[in-house]
Amino acid sequence: MSLPKKVEIVEVGPRDGLQNEANFIPTDEKIAFINAISKTGIKRVETTSFVHPQFVPQMRDAQEVFAGIHQDPSIQYIALIPNEKGYERALASNVQAFSLVVGASETFNLHNVRMGREESIRVLDRIIAKAKGNDSFIRYCIATSFWCPFEGKVDPAIVLEMVKRAEALGVDEIAICDTIGRANPKQVFEIFEKVMAINTQAVISAHFHDTYGLALANVMAALQAGVTRFDASVGGLGGCPFAPGAAGNVATEDVVFMLHEMGIETGIDVSALLSCVKQIQAFTKREFTGHIHKVKALQTT
Amino acid sequence: MSLPKKVEIVEVGPRDGLQNEANFIPTDEKIAFINAISKTGIKRVETTSFVHPQFVPQMRDAQEVFAGIHQDPSIQYIALIPNEKGYERALASNVQAFSLVVGASETFNLHNVRMGREESIRVLDRIIAKAKGNDSFIRYCIATSFWCPFEGKVDPAIVLEMVKRAEALGVDEIAICDTIGRANPKQVFEIFEKVMAINTQAVISAHFHDTYGLALANVMAALQAGVTRFDASVGGLGGCPFAPGAAGNVATEDVVFMLHEMGIETGIDVSALLSCVKQIQAFTKREFTGHIHKVKALQTT
Numbered sequence: 001m002s003l004p005k006k007v008e009i010v011e012v013g014p015r016d017g018l019q020n021e022a023n024f025i026p027t028d029e030k031i032a033f034i035n036a037i038s039k040t041g042i043k044r045v046e047t048t049s050f051v052h053p054q055f056v057p058q059m060r061d062a063q064e065v066f067a068g069i070h071q072d073p074s075i076q077y078i079a080l081i082p083n084e085k086g087y088e089r090a091l092a093s094n095v096q097a098f099s100l101v102v103g104a105s106e107t108f109n110l111h112n113v114r115m116g117r118e119e120s121i122r123v124l125d126r127i128i129a130k131a132k133g134n135d136s137f138i139r140y141c142i143a144t145s146f147w148c149p150f151e152g153k154v155d156p157a158i159v160l161e162m163v164k165r166a167e168a169l170g171v172d173e174i175a176i177c178d179t180i181g182r183a184n185p186k187q188v189f190e191i192f193e194k195v196m197a198i199n200t201q202a203v204i205s206a207h208f209h210d211t212y213g214l215a216l217a218n219v220m221a222a223l224q225a226g227v228t229r230f231d232a233s234v235g236g237l238g239g240c241p242f243a244p245g246a247a248g249n250v251a252t253e254d255v256v257f258m259l260h261e262m263g264i265e266t267g268i269d270v271s272a273l274l275s276c277v278k279q280i281q282a283f284t285k286r287e288f289t290g291h292i293h294k295v296k297a298l299q300t301t
Numbered sequence: 302m303s304l305p306k307k308v309e310i311v312e313v314g315p316r317d318g319l320q321n322e323a324n325f326i327p328t329d330e331k332i333a334f335i336n337a338i339s340k341t342g343i344k345r346v347e348t349t350s351f352v353h354p355q356f357v358p359q360m361r362d363a364q365e366v367f368a369g370i371h372q373d374p375s376i377q378y379i380a381l382i383p384n385e386k387g388y389e390r391a392l393a394s395n396v397q398a399f400s401l402v403v404g405a406s407e408t409f410n411l412h413n414v415r416m417g418r419e420e421s422i423r424v425l426d427r428i429i430a431k432a433k434g435n436d437s438f439i440r441y442c443i444a445t446s447f448w449c450p451f452e453g454k455v456d457p458a459i460v461l462e463m464v465k466r467a468e469a470l471g472v473d474e475i476a477i478c479d480t481i482g483r484a485n486p487k488q489v490f491e492i493f494e495k496v497m498a499i500n501t502q503a504v505i506s507a508h509f510h511d512t513y514g515l516a517l518a519n520v521m522a523a524l525q526a527g528v529t530r531f532d533a534s535v536g537g538l539g540g541c542p543f544a545p546g547a548a549g550n551v552a553t554e555d556v557v558f559m560l561h562e563m564g565i566e567t568g569i570d571v572s573a574l575l576s577c578v579k580q581i582q583a584f585t586k587r588e589f590t591g592h593i594h595k596v597k598a599l600q601t602t
Contacts, residue, residue, distance in 0.1 A: 001486075001491075185559070187563075216517065217518040220518045258513075261485035261487075261488075261515075
């Protein structure tokens with residue numbers, strides 16, 4: 001079993017996680033949550049989303065959150081932007097690392113950003129051109145890369161084509177996302193084997209949700225295909241407001257625990273992550289889908 | 302990624318699962334549960350345990366359960382026995398397939414059956430000699446093959462030695478068990494790779510619990526090492542009364558779903574399994590650790 005020695009985590013809890021919480025989390029608590037994450041050893045955090053407040057009310061305080069967090073210079077603070085307007089707002093907030101999203105599935109993309117896939121890609125092309133002019137970091141997320149909640153299984157050829165197009169634009173990172181948590185480890189291995197063979201300059205990352213309980217098995221499959229960067233959210237926060245039935249992201253502390261148990265370095269402190277789980281659970285007041293925060297007398301190696 | 306075409310499931314819910322339920326499940330309900338499992342396509346069921354009622358009161362009706370179930374001739378109904386007295390009681394109940402258990406860890410074995418490991422092995426030797434005289438099926442379970450709740454990580458050399466000794470006795474199946482759900486996929490792959498290399502006549506099976514959320518990832522690792530038989534329990538029932546902190550077994554419906562998604566045959570009907578989850582949940586009245594029974598609008602391929 002071939003595994004990497006080191007893995008990097010992108011914490012997406014404050015964005016992909018919190019955007020699904022029904023009750024508004026006070027801005028100060030979001031800021032405190034991101035500040036606590038900054039002390040776990042995590043070096044990349046998706047902090048918020050400059051999306052229209054009407055569509056994702058939880059993120060209506062994007063500007064205040066981004067301005068309010070204590071920015072550790074060793075950490076990359078990323079913001080998601082759905083369109084050019086979001087880009088302008090994020091730029092005004094001094095964001096330097098952007099997550100852009102487009103769905104591999106046409107129908108999902110229409111639900112997610114009310115544009116067809118090709119139109120979305122063209123919008124992103126324009127944003128990328130501007131952002132590169134500003135020397136910004138671009139993370140290009142391909143949503144529903146495995147399954148679409150509306151169309152079913154996604155043709156891997158579409159994802160490969162999108163990876164090649166993003167690479168040609170010179171993006172820094174390409175995230176292959178199982179937005180609804182429906183992929184299986186064999187499918188994950190097969191797609192990532194093909195994606196890794198493209199040998200992009202952009203770092204490839206993997207994004208899993210745990211709807212069917214397969215997220216950690218999918219992380220294993222992606223690791224075996226050579227992936228060394230993973231999105232995850234503290235506690236397993238998350239879901240997708242535009243993907244019916246999607247459960248939370250794979251829990252950061254579960255991924256980090258599994259990696260450490262296998263001798264893979266992350267630079268992240270599991271007990272600090274567990275404190276972050278408690279901190280955000282005080283506001284969400286619901287059961288999280290992560291596993292190890294429920295273990296009594298947790299033993300870590 | 303090399304995977305088998307076909308996998309066999311041993312349903313251990315009625316035994317390993319129910320033995321951990323605090324409230325006594327009425328005998329008729331246990332019988333109805335096993336009869337329902339018999340209609341899912343599962344061909345091997347661990348039905349009960351002929352253990353001393355003082356130690357596992359939930360199993361005090363072993364005789365009535367075994368006598369009461371409708372025995373489908375295409376299904377193997379297994380009973381666990383901890384010692385010679387249990388063997389005699391099971392034999393009197395016309396049991397023809399036996400699960401024997403011994404811990405790879407000395408301390409766990411003392412807690413589990415109040416005997417040292419070597420003494421346990423000698424007791425099992427005598428039972429196996431008798432049972433083989435009766436042409437019975439013997440399943441030899443090596444508990445705490447990866448981690449012991451008292452001693453920590455278990456030396457794989459002990460497990461390999463125990464596998465060789467069991468094989469020399471001519472047992473039919475050897476189950477390598479992660480009794481507390483603490484193994485990681487790398488460890489699982491490495492141990493099973495060595496166990497499979499022994500090339501036993503006995504079928505090797507893998508038994509995982511989901512304490513740290515790694516059970517399905519561990520199933521994947523064992524599959525990749527060549528294992529084609531897995532223990533699982535409906536809903537993720539289970540734990541271990543003598544292993545503090547252990548969560549339920551990997552959920553049968555989660556394993557079967559994952560296998561089917563990857564095109565691996567099991568002969569088992571996922572929706573029939575989900576009915577079994579509902580059936581037993583009506584009595585246990587608690588959340589199960591399995592995943593797919595919680596998915597709204599479950600899509601299966």
